[in-house]
Amino acid sequence: DAGITQSPRYKITETGRQVTLMCHQTWSHSYMFWYRQDLGHGLRLIYYSAAADITDKGEVSDGYVVSRSKTENFPLTLESATRSQTSVYFCASSGRDSSYEQYFGPGTRLTVT
């Protein structure tokens, strides 16, 4: 678990501001994911990446941007934060091996005022 980290752990921002959430993993996992967790909705996929420079939209990608220039990093940017983006954000990673297990980061609690 210590191999995947997120920063910041807590963030308060104002409506309209740009904010970037960072995710870093030390396992050289090919796949990385961003989810948001809201009460009553479970874990919803925002974006995922199969490798460096390859990203794909998930279920709730509007208003978010990602990049993956290096295998170990997968930052998530909210271009113009809205109150509806108040949530807990989890980053996750998994390898290409047969275990398929997805490892989650500790999460970032984001509040948009």
Added chain:
Amino acid sequence: GENVEQHPSTLSVQEGDSAVIKCTYSDSASNYFPWYKQELGKRPQLIIDIRSNVGEKKDQRIAVTLNKTAKHFSLHITETQPEDSAVYFCAASRKVVGNTPLVFGKGTRLSVIA
């Protein structure tokens, strides 16, 4: 795309009793079905998974069953303990061929009453 339904949304059991959580999925090509446990304020963690070439898998007090024909799978926890109290998520995806991300159910909050 895949859709995963999970029931019940909340479940209370007495310590020592069994708990069962059920999930259904829509994509007949899904072949990987993990279960995650999330304690309050913590990250989700994998507790058990099953692949479509297997009907049942056990790990101590936890078991998962899969019915491919009916497209449903279940988590069974026996001899429940207070530390089993958490939110449990099921998920489904295609792996190996047509690798797709996990699609999660909305979760079940399990409370084990001592």
